[in-house]
Amino acid sequence: MPRATPGTTAAAAAALALLTLAGCSGGGTDRGIAASTTTATSDTRVIAPGRPGETADVIEPGEEIEIVEGGYSEVDIRFVEQMIPHHRQALEMAELAADRAQDERVLLVADRITAAQGPEITVLENWLEQRGLPVPPADATHDHGLPGMITPLQLEQLTNASGAEFDELFLTYMSQHHAGAIEMAAAALSGTDQLALELATDVSVTQGVEIDRMREILDSL
Structure with missing residues (x-):
């Protein structure tokens, strides 16, 4: 299950590069929708895939899992x-x-x-x-x-x-x-x-x- 991870400076720079490209839509309004986040406690060992290019996280039994679903930016x-x-x-x-x-x-x-x-x-x-x-x-x-x-x-x-x-x-x-x-x-x-x-x-x-x-x-x- 995916986990929320803090952004990096490189990611922020990449986002800025994309937003400054000439696009098919105008204006600077953020049209994204925030994802819903829930917290659960794992009762088994779970491998949580990372974002593309990132390593997976290992969640041990008893640890809390932050589950992010839906949303887009x-x-x-x-x-x-x-x-x-x-x-x-x-x-x-x-x-x-x-x-x-x-x-x-x-x-x-x-x-x-x-x-x-x-x-x-x-x-x-x-x-x-x-x-x-x-x-x-x-x-x-x-x-x-x-x-x-x-x-x-x-x-x-x-x-x-x-x-x-x-x-x-x-x-x-x-x-x-x-x-x-x-x-x-x-x-x-x-x-x-x-x-x-x-x-x-x-x-x-x-x-x-x-x-x-x-x-x-x-x-x-």
Whole structure:
């Protein structure tokens, strides 16, 4: 069972970094909802998982357990709101590969991105809807000032390329895009919602692996 833990200076800095990003929502009002906290006494030895990147706690019989359930913070909301358009642009870029890429490895990378980020967008949208929060519109522009997002001019350049030129541009731009997502995910780890934290951790790990693969391919072109 999760336990409340004091924030660190690094976590506070990460939260500030996320909150200062240009987002899909305006204003500085905290739209989060505090979690409910209850206290219980453990009658058995319990392993309480830590937050992503933290070690688990061991709770011995007779010790009190602070149980935190529900709740989410402005950091969680901003991460979800901003990751939706970020993922949408990645899908738009990946879809171009089908009839423009020359290297089979590029096609495989694009297919993997589509298979992973398409369902993640649905999860992110559902997260907002379940909390009565608006989902960023499908026709939202890509110029959000978010880390890693390519410009309309770069997207046009990618759209007009084909063959080896497309492969090089795709791998370069998508690596940049993924690095931005990892930056956003790192800031989100100061949030409080468990699902948002899990999504941020998954983004960081998965896209880190994909960056390494894309750089390998780019070096061999």
